[in-house]
Amino acid sequence: MHCHFSGGVLVLPADEDRVVRSLVVVCANWPLVAAGASSDSAAVVIGAGRVIAASPRARAEGIEVGQRRREAQRRCSSVIVHDADPDRDARLFHAVGAALEHVTPRIELSTPGVAAFPTRGPSRYFGGDHALACEVAGAVDAVMESLGWPHSVGVGVADGRFVAQRVAQQMTQPITEGGRFSVLEPGSSASFLAPLPVRVLGRDDLTEVLIRLGIHTLGAFAALPAADVLARFGSDALVAHRLAGGLDEQAPRVAPLPAHLMFTAELDPPVERVDQATFVAKGLVEQLHEALRADGLCCTRVCIGVETIAGECNERIWRHGDSFDVGALIDRMRWQLDGWLNGPAVLRPTSGISRLTLIPDEVGPAKGRQLGFWGGESAADARAARALARAQGIVGVASVMVPEVRGGRSPAERIVRVPAATTELGSSRVVLTDDAPWPGRVPTPSPALLVDEPVRLCDARGAMLAVSGRGLLSAAPAFLDSPGSGSGSGLGPIAIEAWAGPWLSDERWWDPDAHLRRARLQLLLRDGRAVLVACEHGAWCIEGWYD
Amino acid sequence: MFDTGGVTASLSNLPGNLPGNLPKSVALRRLTELVRPVALAGQRTLPVAEPLAGLLPDGALARGSMLQIVGVGATSLALALVAAASQDGSWSAVIGLPELGLVAAEEHGVALTRLALIEVPRWRRAAELVAAVIDGIDLVLLDARVPLRAIEVRRVTARLREQGAVLLMVEPGLPGGSGSQSALTQAAGGWSPDVVLTSTMPSHPDSGQSVAGQSVAGQSVSGQSVSGWSGLGHGHGVLRQRRVTIDATGRGRSARPRQLELLLPDVHGAVDGWTDVSSSIKPSSIAHASTDALSFLRRGPRVAG
Structure with a gap:
């Protein structure tokens, strides 16, 4: 990366290849844990009509993440279905955060179920990475056991967050023997990642193309020249390329953050309810967003601090894969407030909130988003999807429909209307092709x-x-x-x-x-x-x- | 593409259509006219099917414009108007019109993968809904029965110009909703459409009727029909195609009245130009229609038995 002069802020050149040695804790099936499912039943969590988490029993029945609800219920008719609720997930994850606070104050959350922190300080304090990982695994496992899900914690220590998370996720698999944590020696990240399939990058559009090009493993992808990846696939793929090579999404910042990007709101009188605090937080987030945008920056990691009138303090670092937009950041603030104010009684603050702080911890130049190259989502489809989503908000989800070809004799049954929310927009929806012979079909032209x-x-x-x-x-x-x-x-x-x-x-x-x-x-x-x-x-x- | 140096150099030796003895300022202005990007107007329009091109000022739907479609076959005309642009990649949405026949839409050529149908259960948020849909969808068919107040109409129209969508106000030809009546209410409601398309039954319907009757059923249809439909007899035949006369008027560039005779729908359920009785019926289309009719007829006895 080079020097960027943007709106007076100098983003210093960072050391490209330096990675932060990190520890990542992964709580397997967190949406199920938060939903209150029991660990030995077949249960799934459904969000937007698709399975987003499945219990081990449900997976044994053939249910996979990403399946549609109906397909999952067909595979296992006795499956218990829970609705997704990101707020609930985040609120309950506060208990894990609190357990980790005894180890280090700098906990970084990306999504509920995954927590990370840099190991440099704590590792020295506990006497090495192994001792630290063991300590963390024990602390988090105790929390999970109290929630009824023992042995579903994985802890990984490695150079770089992405690698550590892969290691931790492997530790949550039931087949791994010999402990819930694993430590990768420094410098071995790239060789650990090399044999993994490209799908673990989680970018479906990119990985599909890569597989078609014959690039199946992270090692093969990392071997491509970075400049060519950027030129051909865009900035998001460059981030994926960095991850595949064992680097962090962004090179770590060394320069201190300019003071005008830190925002604080004093609440007077102090507030005790989450919705009141969120209302103030909203203004704060918008201010931050404006300031970042004026400098041409975007924020990928943010530190949210909450302080009560009695001096109790709750600080969390939140991370987002791309960059936080206003909605995503307000969500994180609400999750944190909700988790603290409505969480377990022993952790709850004793007085009202008097101060909110918002510090962007990691900022980078805003790169924008690149749309599909071949087919897939085009700009027109994305615009239409947004417009229809707004229409759904006005008239209700069930009132926005799309046609589905079913075949048949009468004009009313040949093509029917199905709610747009149950299908994928822009794809062709043909249940049964309409060219089959239907004797007695009403002839063309059809009634309008x-x-x-x-x-x-x-x-x-x-x-x-x-x-x-x-x-x-x-x-x-x-x-x-x-x-x-x-x-x-x-x-x-x-x-x-x-x-x-x-x-x-x-x-x-x-x-x-x-x-x-x-x-x-x-x-x-x-x-x-x-x-x-x-x-x-x-x-x-x-x-x-x-x- | 155009290098400034090149243009200046070419001023002294202009091509034949620009006389060389003009003052430099005039020559430059003419040259600007010549090199002006011609694609600009095209980007501001959406294509329509070739038989309909004669109805609209540029032979296309101007973005940001509003069309009012009334009369016999208004629904079919609206579907025919959006079909070409829909196949070209634009999204279309239908607000209201719960009766719309989707098979008819498909026959007209509307891309079903890029079609959304929005019911309007609570009328009072209609303006907000229309504005939201206009924001992201190029072709919007609006049920003329959706009541909007004058101030809402102005807001929607302004939004339309800004977003470059095309709004087609359709008056479905259902019994009870007489066209002139709601046209009056809309005029009072503040709609000022850029183009008004009125489709009527043709003034001389008899010629098309009798020939089509002969070709399908082998006997002439007796009696004068006021409709443009052909193909249906007394107990025989099927509805095949309809002749309509479409009058276009409007404001601004569309002010010059235009008229077209069309087959709407034609035997394939789409739109076609109507030229003459003898040439309008192609042998292939007759064969197509009669096999349809035969398969339709064949069903009867088998079931009854």
Whole structure:
């Protein structure tokens, strides 16, 4: 990295290859732990319609993370489903944070379930990395055992956070024997990562392309020249490349942070409720965001400090993979406040909050976001998805729909509406291709307006028409008469100019509930409109208008 | 692309269409006209199907404009208008219109993967909804029955210009909602559409009707029909296509009245230009339609037995 002069802030050149030796604690299945699931039952946590965590029993039944809810329930019908709640996860993770506070004050949280800190000070205090890891594993395991999930903690020590987290995650697997922690010798990060598959980078778009290019392991990816990776895949891939080589996402900063990026809010009178404090925090976050943006910077790690009037202090460092936007940062502040104020009684503060501090701990130049190169998410799709998300907020999730091709005979069943929230936008949704032969399908052109409105179809003398079992009309249709004037269509009988039919369809006769036996007619009315009517059990209804 | 030095040099020896004896300022102005990027207007428009191009000022939908579509077959016309741009990669959304037939939309060529359908259960937040949808979606079909107050309409229109979306106000041809009535309420509601497309039944419907009747069923349809539909007889045939006359008026560049005769829908459910009786019916389309009709008919006896 070179010198960046941006808005008067000098981002000093950092030592590119220096990595911070870190310890990472991973609590396996944290969303399940927070949801209160028991460790020996088959349980999953579902967020946005997909499995985000599955218990060991559920995994044994074939449930995998990323499956849709229905698929998971199909694999294991007795599975217990919990709803995802990031706030709850973060609140309960406070207990783990508190246990680690006895080891070091500088705990860094990225997502609930993962905590990290640099080992340099604590390691010397406890007498080496092994002793430190053992201490931490014991402390966190005690917390997890009290929550009913023993032996689901992994601790890893290595050069760099990403490597340490990989090591810790391996330690949470049931197959690893001989302890809950592992220490990688200094300098062995790259060789540890090299055989791992690229999927562990967690960037699906990038890894898919890499696999297609024949790059399957982190070692092979790290061997690519960094400049070429940046030129071809963008800045996000460069971060992934650094991780694959055993480096940190960003080179560590050595210069102290300029004072104008630290924000403090004094609360007078002190507040005791989370929502009140969050309201103040919101203003603080927006100030920080403005200041960062004015300098062309973004923040990837932030230190949030909360102080009560009695002098109790709660400080946490939060990390975000890309960079914090306003919403994400407010979330972190709320999680921390919620965890402290509504957490276990022994850890709760005794008085109201009087001060909030927000210090961006790690800032870098804002690089923006690069959109897909081939297919995938295009700018138009992203814009549309945002607009539809807002529309869902206004009219409700169930009222924003997308079409799904199902196949069938009548225009209403060939393509149906499904809520947009249950599908992936921009992908083609075809349950059954529509080109199968459907004898008796209503021919092209199809009615542009579909309704289901009772109607009377009469012959010239005003008697209601009937269709015989053999598909014969009792007389030639002459008038179409809407019975109710309530629907606004009671315009009196309209003469029929031309007609054709009836065409019979007898569908799903093997299923008494779904059995549908209809006779359809096309009518041309005197006022020039064409209409599709259907007769079922002797009653006529309008199926559609050819508008 | 254009190097400033190159342009200055070429001023002295301008090509044939610019006379060399003009004063330099005039010549420069003419040269600016010549080298002005021509793609600019194109970027501000969305394409429409070729038969409909004659209805609109640039032969395309101008971004930021609002169209009002009324009359017979307004729904089909709206679907036909958005189809080309939808296939070109634009998203389309339908606000209201719970009756919209999605098969008809597909037949017109609307890309179903980029179509969203939004129900409006609570009318009073309609303006907010329309504004939100306009923000990210290029083609918005709005049900003309959604009531908006004059001030909301002005806000939506301003947003529309800013975001460059196209709003098509559709009046579905359902019984009860007579076109002129709600057109009046909209005029009172403050809508001032850039283009008003009114589709009506053709003035001479008889010629198309009888020929189509003969070709499908082998016998002429008796009686005058006021509709443009063809293909349906007394107990035989199927609805095949409809002839409509579309009148376009509007403000500004669209002020000059235009008129087109179209087949809407044609035998494939899409839109086609209507030229003449003899040339409009292609042999292939007749074969297509009659096999459809046959398979439709064949179903009957099997079920009854």
